[in-house]
Amino acid sequence: MQIVNEHRRKDIHNSDVPAVCSACEARHGGVCGTLSPDQLLDLSRHSTRRSIEPGREVIGQGETTDSYANIISGVVKLSKVLADGRQQIVGLQFAPDFMGRPFTRESALTAEAAVDTDICCFPRNVIERLVSEAPGLEHRLHEQALKELDEARDWMLTLGRKTAQEKVASFLYIIATHIDPENGTSNVFDLPLSRADIADYLGLTIETVSRQITKLRKENVIRIENSRHVTVPSLDRLMHVAGID
């Protein structure tokens, strides 16, 4: 560890990790981790940090995408809407996920910050150039796409076959396992989504979500204060209620 730091410090002036990237969370689990120092420097020159407040749309359904981004911190909702306004959240993204669908211009969904979120934006053409230069980058993007596909299919099982109670428990389980520093599972956390968002994620109404949360509280599966702050005494118990065995 000491040695690694020493090494990094030593050649900071000849194209090692750029200053803006050196403290970045996304570099470890994210896509930037596959790039060479030169490529990272190249990318960092064209990248811009943005802070997004909750509810702010990053990219709208049907708009053209001119950039991709890494999530530095926060939570982003990906959603789709029907012509009559019915809405479904089709995915949540956490740091250090990569945002944006490669190889297509028009976005098929809306991306919107759920809480205060920091992202690092890259112009589309720079990413596309790096993809063609560094095969490792496409591999990383491919793996993220496969991970998201697995998650989407898991969620389809939840949407299609679980009861309201199981859906809400499944949602709480997802948050417990993703909200933290991307590794461990946390027993105490703040919900990044409002009741309306949760309903849109679960294919339910606000009222049903509220009733099921109340029910889980009364059955001591969770403890609640502030309506956003949740404590999970036993994750095994939560998983069991969620139908995950």
Add this chain to the structure above:
Amino acid sequence: MQIVNEHRRKDIHNSDVPAVCSACEARHGGVCGTLSPDQLLDLSRHSTRRSIEPGREVIGQGETTDSYANIISGVVKLSKVLADGRQQIVGLQFAPDFMGRPFTRESALTAEAAVDTDICCFPRNVIERLVSEAPGLEHRLHEQALKELDEARDWMLTLGRKTAQEKVASFLYIIATHIDPENGTSNVFDLPLSRADIADYLGLTIETVSRQITKLRKENVIRIENSRHVTVPSLDRLMHVAGID
């Protein structure tokens, strides 16, 4: 046509398209299309054709995958089951889709033929070697993963927010647009799925599916004979009922 055959026959001995591949549908839209003649020959030497009767499992949830495959003809159901037996079909695959999740050993889902299906199987290690040699192949697999992700998210909207009537119409629309030679949309087709399968795909019960099909028939959105054979007088009308605008 005559000329193409002539040309193909001429240089069959100097590593052009292998004989087993020359008539294969999957070569055009499928993954093989990205390979050089040499690579295609390499792959074809290790590939084996298989015919699968309806209901036959290709790979089970939790089993280890030792091979990938291209669908030559037919329809494959991808499904997930809960511990108590509740089942959800999370995707349908048609020719010339590529089957199998790259870069992971254990399958998270069950693949099962819905109708008589022909596939072309490749050993896992051969595919992995070709991926590392031919960047175009990984790109193609990446694009297929992104396509499946888009489809999964579209279906999440259907599962979470549509009524039973809209769900059944959405299913019929999917079949109408995918069952044919992979290009056009067809007004007349045979359903590749039983009512039980349709229910598992839509997150409904057999009875509800049946009732909604009857309702669509009575409203002249579809015509039915044989309970599997469907005619769609107006695809626009079907789309409208499906909530696709």
Add this chain to the structure above:
DNA sequence: CGCTGTTTTGATGTTATTCAATTGGAGTGG
């Protein structure tokens, strides 16, 4: 303290499920 927006709770309505028969079609054997 009085807004405003979110969440909870209650009463009622609707949709889809469940349970139970019935119908229909394909295959079999008399």
Add this chain to the structure above:
DNA sequence: CCACTCCAATTGAATAACATCAAAACAGCG
């Protein structure tokens, strides 16, 4: 060719789950 069986699909009646409509409670926040 006609019963007979078997399985899939349809239909009907009762029920349960979730949605809708409406009101009250509970924050934040100026």
